[in-house]
Amino acid sequence: MTDTVVSSASRETVIGFERPFVIIGERINPTGRKVLAEEMKLGDFSRVEADALAQAEAGAHMLDVNAGIPLADEPALLAKVVRQVQSLTDLPLSIDSSIVGALEAGLAVYQGKALVNSVTGEEDRLERVLPLVAKHGAAVVAITNDETGISQDPDVRFEVAVKILNRAADHGIPKSDVVIDPLVMPIGAMGTAGQQAFHLVRRLRSELGVNTTCGASNVSFGLPNRNGINGAFLAMMIASGLTSAITNPLHTEIKQAVMACDVLTGQDRNSARWIAAHRDPSTPGRNRRRRKRSNEARPE
Amino acid sequence: MTDTVVSSASRETVIGFERPFVIIGERINPTGRKVLAEEMKLGDFSRVEADALAQAEAGAHMLDVNAGIPLADEPALLAKVVRQVQSLTDLPLSIDSSIVGALEAGLAVYQGKALVNSVTGEEDRLERVLPLVAKHGAAVVAITNDETGISQDPDVRFEVAVKILNRAADHGIPKSDVVIDPLVMPIGAMGTAGQQAFHLVRRLRSELGVNTTCGASNVSFGLPNRNGINGAFLAMMIASGLTSAITNPLHTEIKQAVMACDVLTGQDRNSARWIAAHRDPSTPGRNRRRRKRSNEARPE
Numbered sequence: 313m314t315d316t317v318v319s320s321a322s323r324e325t326v327i328g329f330e331r332p333f334v335i336i337g338e339r340i341n342p343t344g345r346k347v348l349a350e351e352m353k354l355g356d357f358s359r360v361e362a363d364a365l366a367q368a369e370a371g372a373h374m375l376d377v378n379a380g381i382p383l384a385d386e387p388a389l390l391a392k393v394v395r396q397v398q399s400l401t402d403l404p405l406s407i408d409s410s411i412v413g414a415l416e417a418g419l420a421v422y423q424g425k426a427l428v429n430s431v432t433g434e435e436d437r438l439e440r441v442l443p444l445v446a447k448h449g450a451a452v453v454a455i456t457n458d459e460t461g462i463s464q465d466p467d468v469r470f471e472v473a474v475k476i477l478n479r480a481a482d483h484g485i486p487k488s489d490v491v492i493d494p495l496v497m498p499i500g501a502m503g504t505a506g507q508q509a510f511h512l513v514r515r516l517r518s519e520l521g522v523n524t525t526c527g528a529s530n531v532s533f534g535l536p537n538r539n540g541i542n543g544a545f546l547a548m549m550i551a552s553g554l555t556s557a558i559t560n561p562l563h564t565e566i567k568q569a570v571m572a573c574d575v576l577t578g579q580d581r582n583s584a585r586w587i588a589a590h591r592d593p594s595t596p597g598r599n600r601r602r603r604k605r606s607n608e609a610r611p612e
Numbered sequence: 613m614t615d616t617v618v619s620s621a622s623r624e625t626v627i628g629f630e631r632p633f634v635i636i637g638e639r640i641n642p643t644g645r646k647v648l649a650e651e652m653k654l655g656d657f658s659r660v661e662a663d664a665l666a667q668a669e670a671g672a673h674m675l676d677v678n679a680g681i682p683l684a685d686e687p688a689l690l691a692k693v694v695r696q697v698q699s700l701t702d703l704p705l706s707i708d709s710s711i712v713g714a715l716e717a718g719l720a721v722y723q724g725k726a727l728v729n730s731v732t733g734e735e736d737r738l739e740r741v742l743p744l745v746a747k748h749g750a751a752v753v754a755i756t757n758d759e760t761g762i763s764q765d766p767d768v769r770f771e772v773a774v775k776i777l778n779r780a781a782d783h784g785i786p787k788s789d790v791v792i793d794p795l796v797m798p799i800g801a802m803g804t805a806g807q808q809a810f811h812l813v814r815r816l817r818s819e820l821g822v823n824t825t826c827g828a829s830n831v832s833f834g835l836p837n838r839n840g841i842n843g844a845f846l847a848m849m850i851a852s853g854l855t856s857a858i859t860n861p862l863h864t865e866i867k868q869a870v871m872a873c874d875v876l877t878g879q880d881r882n883s884a885r886w887i888a889a890h891r892d893p894s895t896p897g898r899n900r901r902r903r904k905r906s907n908e909a910r911p912e
Binding site for chain 1: 799800803804806807810831835836837840841843844845847848849850851852868869871872873875876877878881882883886887890
């Protein structure tokens with residue numbers, strides 16, 4: 313059983329096979345969010361704070377923090393956001409950037425053991441990100457593409473995962489500190505994207521014994537009712553072995569699917585969290601259940 | 613690839629690995645439905661007819677038909693219901709009874725190739741139901757319990773499935789005409805019920821190459837927001853290899869989960885059915901999507 317332990321100054325989150333599924337809140341990310349990007353650039357973090365608190369309240373177990381804004385000083389900005397978010401919530405963070413200097417700046421101010429998002433199988437990334445991860449004793453998300461791009465063949469992506477794990481080991485990073493992202497394609501662009509992802513996650517878990525994560529919304533890109541697809545996708549991925557996802561816990565379908573999966577994998581003991589959540593009137597699904605209940609007055 | 617083909621006089625439904633998931637509508641069943649039971653006993657089939665049409669409209673691919681009413685003449689009643697439902701819809705039927713005489717009466721009037729629901733691993737059932745299935749060239753649901761009851765060990769239930777398949781073969785029934793029910797326990801009573809079901813369905817598919825079905829609602833017995841659990845359970849079971857379920861397509865979560873799974877397994881080519889369903893304003897999930905859309909005006 314592989315446990316990936318991350319932490320803030322005062323709290324641990326564990327990603328693992330025998331653990332509740334870990335939701336990494338995706339909202340603190342200016343990519344595609346113009347207003348947020350503008351505000352962040354001007355040093356206004358009010359929306360970042362609101363997103364942090366709302367995701368924590370909605371049940372995120374970790375928060376992803378990204379400050380990728382074109383023409384901004386991303387290292388300085390990411391460090392500020394990391395500090396700001398850590399002052400508001402004790403959830404462990406995923407420090408997210410494609411710029412190594414920004415990861416470095418974020419790690420420098422981070423309190424606890426962070427998840428670094430991400431390294432790929434590209435030679436240059438491996439040799440710049442892994443030493444940083446090792447130096448800070450962090451964990452790292454490993455994305456299964458390399459210099460040749462993203463292979464359409466999930467078994468090639470599996471080999472990229474093996475390569476990253478081996479290289480991490482060379483840097484003294486144990487496989488329990490590497491969380492593999494199988495790379496999920498939009499199903500609208502590639503009809504086999506779902507089956508590929510299930511197959512790859514199953515192999516990563518059964519053959520390599522590693523934890524996994526993915527951006528769970530990408531699969532539904534371009535389709536109507538995306539959350540309907542995303543909720544089912546998460547359930548199918550969890551049944552295939554996925555142990556965490558970078559997603560939005562504010563979406564009812566996502567949150568409900570993950571909570572139901574915890575019941576069904578036996579990770580919500582005695583369904584205690586599910587039952588408690590449906591006692592609280594503010595919980596997603598609560599009203600729906602009430603309506604269902606009155607339907608059920610007509611016996612089934 | 614194992615295809616189980618059932619039919620009415622004019623229409624085929626195929627249960628198979630490379631096919632859209634098959635929903636067998638569960639509503640026409642007086643068990644626990646007092647009003648329906650009373651009406652059926654008096655020969656009033658108006659509710660049966662409404663249930664048949666509503667489930668067909670909601671996208672059921674087959675309908676389960678049960679007439680198990682205490683003190684009623686079940687064989688005569690089941691035959692009447694089968695005739696009545698076949699006069700209304702061209703969906704193939706699952707003829708459902710624990711009384712062999714009722715299965716016989718239903719099969720005698722059935723037009724097409726029915727699914728007989730069910731045989732178990734009990735000696736007496738095997739030797740009375742299988743000859744009937746063979747005689748009518750029907751398919752059969754095989755439930756994985758035997759004289760010793762329902763084993764708590766899914767691998768014992770697997771062996772019961774093997775025994776039923778062998779006995780069916782002795783009667784000239786190919787394994788493609790046997791649909792195995794792994795028997796799903798309520799998760800509230802047994803915390804491992806979900807993992808057991810996923811494990812067993814995976815073995816049935818990969819080692820025996822058989823189609824599978826289950827009563828998908830049993831798992832959530834006693835819990836709040838049952839459809840939230842049931843939708844996630846179906847998605848997890850489909851990811852594990854389940855090819856059909858006896859369930860209620862009128863429940864939004866169920867219908868949406870199955871449709872989303874077809875997209876994600878690649879069985880809804882180009883997501884055509886998903887997209888078409890979300891063009892029709894009467895579709896479950898449509899309103900929800902609209903609300904989501906307006907949320908998304910704030911870019912993500």
